[in-house]
Amino acid sequence: MAKPLKGITLVSDTRVAFDLPADIVVDGISGNVVTRLSEEVFTDWKDPRVSGPGVRWEMDWTQHNMMQLAHCQTVGQSYRYYPDMRVLSRAITDYPFPGRFRPYHHQSRIVNLLTTNPRAYCFAGMGTGKTAAAIWSAEYLRQLGLVKKILVVCPKTILYAAWHNDLCDLLPNGLHDVRILDGSRDARLKRLQSGGVYHVTNYEGVCMLTQELHDQQYDLIIVDESTAYKTYTTKRWKALRAVVRDEAWMWALTGTPCPQGPEDAYGQARLLTPWTAPRTVSLWRDQTMITISKFIRRPKADWHDKVHAILQPAIRISKEEAALNLPPKVSSFRDVPLSKGQADALALLKKDYQVRFNNGELAVTAANAAVLFVKMQQIFTGAVYADAERNTDTATVGEKVLAVLDNKAREEALVDVIRETQANVEEEAMHAGGSPVAGKTLVFVPFRHAAARIAQVLTAEGITHEVINGDTPGAKRGEILRQFQTLPEPQVIVAIPNAFSHGVTATAASTIVWYGAPTRTEVYLQANNRIDRPGQTQHMNIIHLCSGGMEQRYYDNLINNENNQEQVLALFSEFIV
Numbered sequence: 205m206a207k208p209l210k211g212i213t214l215v216s217d218t219r220v221a222f223d224l225p226a227d228i229v230v231d232g233i234s235g236n237v238v239t240r241l242s243e244e245v246f247t248d249w250k251d252p253r254v255s256g257p258g259v260r261w262e263m264d265w266t267q268h269n270m271m272q273l274a275h276c277q278t279v280g281q282s283y284r285y286y287p288d289m290r291v292l293s294r295a296i297t298d299y300p301f302p303g304r305f306r307p308y309h310h311q312s313r314i315v316n317l318l319t320t321n322p323r324a325y326c327f328a329g330m331g332t333g334k335t336a337a338a339i340w341s342a343e344y345l346r347q348l349g350l351v352k353k354i355l356v357v358c359p360k361t362i363l364y365a366a367w368h369n370d371l372c373d374l375l376p377n378g379l380h381d382v383r384i385l386d387g388s389r390d391a392r393l394k395r396l397q398s399g400g401v402y403h404v405t406n407y408e409g410v411c412m413l414t415q416e417l418h419d420q421q422y423d424l425i426i427v428d429e430s431t432a433y434k435t436y437t438t439k440r441w442k443a444l445r446a447v448v449r450d451e452a453w454m455w456a457l458t459g460t461p462c463p464q465g466p467e468d469a470y471g472q473a474r475l476l477t478p479w480t481a482p483r484t485v486s487l488w489r490d491q492t493m494i495t496i497s498k499f500i501r502r503p504k505a506d507w508h509d510k511v512h513a514i515l516q517p518a519i520r521i522s523k524e525e526a527a528l529n530l531p532p533k534v535s536s537f538r539d540v541p542l543s544k545g546q547a548d549a550l551a552l553l554k555k556d557y558q559v560r561f562n563n564g565e566l567a568v569t570a571a572n573a574a575v576l577f578v579k580m581q582q583i584f585t586g587a588v589y590a591d592a593e594r595n596t597d598t599a600t601v602g603e604k605v606l607a608v609l610d611n612k613a614r615e616e617a618l619v620d621v622i623r624e625t626q627a628n629v630e631e632e633a634m635h636a637g638g639s640p641v642a643g644k645t646l647v648f649v650p651f652r653h654a655a656a657r658i659a660q661v662l663t664a665e666g667i668t669h670e671v672i673n674g675d676t677p678g679a680k681r682g683e684i685l686r687q688f689q690t691l692p693e694p695q696v697i698v699a700i701p702n703a704f705s706h707g708v709t710a711t712a713a714s715t716i717v718w719y720g721a722p723t724r725t726e727v728y729l730q731a732n733n734r735i736d737r738p739g740q741t742q743h744m745n746i747i748h749l750c751s752g753g754m755e756q757r758y759y760d761n762l763i764n765n766e767n768n769q770e771q772v773l774a775l776f777s778e779f780i781v
Contacts, residue, residue, distance in 0.1 A: 300347075301340055310521045311337040317519045319344055322453045323476050325430070325518035330459040330730065331530075331709075331737030332521055335366050338426050338457060339374045346401070351423035351453060353401060357444065358428035359706040360386070360406040364682035366708065367404045367428070375402075385409050386678050396420070407432055411443045418447050427475075429706050430456035431463065431726055436471040436485070445475060459733070461515060463726035466492035466507040473514040480514040533736055533744040535763055540617050542584075542751045543610035549583045557780045566780075573776040577723060577758075580779075584751050585654040585720040586611030605653050614749055615661045618647065618717055621747055622667060622696060625715040629742070641690060642742055644712045647698045648731055649719040655698050658719065662696060669696040674703050688712055701727045710734040714742035719749055721758055728762045754779060 301307055307315070310328070314337035318324050328334050345351045356367055363384055371382045383400035385392040389412045396403060396416060403420070410417060425448055427433065433441050448454060456476050462468040470488045473481035482488045492510045493501040504510075512518075542550065557576060560566040582588050590604035622645045629643025649655045655671050662669045670684045681703075688697055689712045697710070701722045704710075713735045722728050735744055750756045754775060761775075 300344075307337065307340065308333060310525065311340070313521065314338075314519055315341045315344070317517065318455050321517050323455075323517075325456045325461070325472075325476065325515050327458060327461050327515075327518055328521040329525075330733035332459075333738070334457045334459075335370050335428070336374060338428075338455060339370055341455070342402075342424055342426065343375060345424065345453070353420060353422050354403070354424045354426065355417065355420070355422040355447070356402060356404040356426045356428065357410055358404065358406060359432070360408070360678060361681065361703055361706050361708060362428070363404060363406060363678045365678075365685050368682075371402055371404070384678075385413070389413070407440050407444075410447060411439060414443045414446050421449065422447070422452055424453040424455075427454070427456045428458075429730075430458045430472050430476075431460060431468055433475050434468040434471040436474045438471075441471055441475065448475070460726050460729050462511055463724065463729060465503050466511050469511045469515055477514070477516065480516060482514075530736060530738070530740050531743050533746065535746040535748075537748045537750050537756055537759070538617055538621070540614045540749050540751050543613065545609040546583050546586075546611065546751070549588060549607075549609060550580070553579055553583065554779060561780050568777045568780065574723065576776050576779070580755075581650055581720045583609065584614070584755060585649060585651055586614070586657060587651065587653050589651070589653070611657075614719065614751070615658070617749055618658065618719060619661065619665055619667070621645065621715060621717050622662075625745070626695070629714065641692060641712045643714055644688065644694075644710075645696045645715045645717060646704070646710060646713045646731075646734060647696060647717045647719055648701045648704070648722070649698060650701065650722060651720070652700070654719065655700065658698050662698075667695055668693040669698055670694045672697060672699040672703050674700060676703065685710065701731050704731065704734065706730050708734050709737050709739065711737055711740040711742075714740075715745045715747060717747050717749065718759070721748075721755065721762070725762055 311333050314326055314328060314334065318326065318338065318341035326334050326337070328337075342351065342354050346354070358367055363386055368382065368384055375381055381401040383395045383398060383403050385395050385403055385405035386409065392405065392409055392413055393416060396413065403417075403422075405413075405417075425444075427444070433444060435441060454476055456472060461472065467485075467489065470481060470485050482491065489495075489501065492504055492507040494504055495501050553576075557566065561568075566572060579588075586609050587605050588607045588609065590606050625645050626643050647658060649658060652673055655673060659669060659671050670688070672681055672684060676684075684694075684697065685708060688694055688710060697704070697713075716732060716735060722731070732746055748756070748759045750759065758775060
């Protein structure tokens with residue numbers, strides 16, 4: 205397990221002093237580390253392998269020296285020592301940041317942690333520049349010869365929009381060193397075999413090319429949005445684990461490490477730092493959860509401390525800490541009446557579930573509550589589908605429409621919000637000189653049919669728009685986003701949440717409209733942060749279209765980041781009973 209060095213103090217602006225434990229052995233990142241450290245760093249070194257007890261060591265604060273310390277290990281033990289965060293919070297002075305951008309101070313802190321820890325977590329808030337910090341860190345290790353080949357695993361939505369663009373901007377050789385592994389298996393394999401230093405693929409790509417990626421023998425693997433690996437029993441998790449060498453560097457990046465509760469931490473810890481995690485998930489549940497019934501568990505009061513302990517070493521930086529000075533963001537609700545067809549469909553749905561519940565056929569569990577939620581969202585957004593049991597966040601629902609419902613009120617409310625956003629920007633521009641690329645809107649909708657219907661409505665209203673769903677190719681997504689960010693049109697992007705919720709910057713928009721709710725807290729939080737990022741100059745609005753109190757209470761849980769299983773089950777129990 206990771207363990208900090210004790211008693212670190214700043215001797216001067218450039219030197220630190222600390223107590224090196226008696227059981228420490230200098231090991232690891234090169235064959236002559238022991239000799240080099242004993243001769244160049246530790247001037248009073250008595251034993252070439254083991255320090256003497258109670259010896260106070262002093263050394264220059266440089267990235268190189270801190271990396272040496274990060275690889276110290278104790279005799280006969282598996283845990284590493286890492287520098288204290290009080291020291292790591294200092295901006296390093298000997299790091300040559302490549303590319304045309306300079307880092308913020310908080311990005312330097314991230315680089316400090318990553319480059320001194322072969323396994324580490326970065327939980328900096330969304331929009332704080334984790335991607336750039338990870339690239340700078342990787343490139344620094346490459347310049348030192350510590351890593352030669354790097355794999356980046358990220359959501360499909362940001363293959364081009366984030367990683368491809370940032371790598372090209374920040375690397376000395378730019379595109380020459382980068383290979384984006386997307387498309388068919390054959391296309392991915394061809395790019396993989398074409399060389400390159402940085403290979404970037406999505407989660408599904410790792411499953412497609414598990415053996416081929418394993419054979420690459422990557423020295424460093426960066427996992428962006430690591431909550432995708434929160435469950436260690438999935439095919440996705442097992443595929444990535446098969447690619448990772450025990451001796452490889454590995455970093456996890458996410459702004460939402462545990463969006464649904466403590467169980468989300470276990471798979472991530474098992475993947476990156478298995479020595480910090482309990483042996484089984486059952487032990488982890490016993491440590492962090494109180495069992496209420498077979499299907500209901502409640503987090504213990506100290507679960508945050510337990511999660512903090514297993515996801516180490518880590519750095520967490522909020523937007524406020526990063527001092528990004530973004531404009532204010534306001535969240536609000538807009539009531540939308542149900543049509544007669546929607547009200548009738550909802551009544552039939554409730555009656556069906558009540559009958560099944562009273563007959564003993566149904567108990568409110570996480571599984572059937574999820575099915576009920578999807579069916580309700582279908583009614584709220586204007587259509588009923590043949591397959592209601594598929595997750596609304598996957599962008600794959602809605603191929604078989606059973607019935608189209610009158611949803612004119614919600615459609616009109618959406619158009620009103622878009623018009624209001626445009627008018628507000630025009631008014632501000634008259635007084636302060638606004639940008640022609642401003643006052644735009646993101647619309648998040650859970651179903652393809654609903655997205656297609658919204659597109660028809662916007663066309664009829666003369667509002668320029670683009671639609672992004674799970675089938676939109678990465679290159680096309682990147683082009684849509686480029687136009688949205690740099691040109692007056694399109695004015696609106698209509699997106700399935702999971703297809704647009706990670707790593708995308710859409711600061712030309714000042715308003716987000718939730719046409720229908722997502723099923724996961726993580727997706728909700730990530731999607732809202734597409735506009736709340738550096739570069740945003742407009743006041744921001746998050747508007748939720750709601751038909752009834754239950755839909756609003758569900759959003760309340762999401763807003764408060766309290767979408768725990770127990771609370772969701774209570775909502776649907778209320779609906780049925």
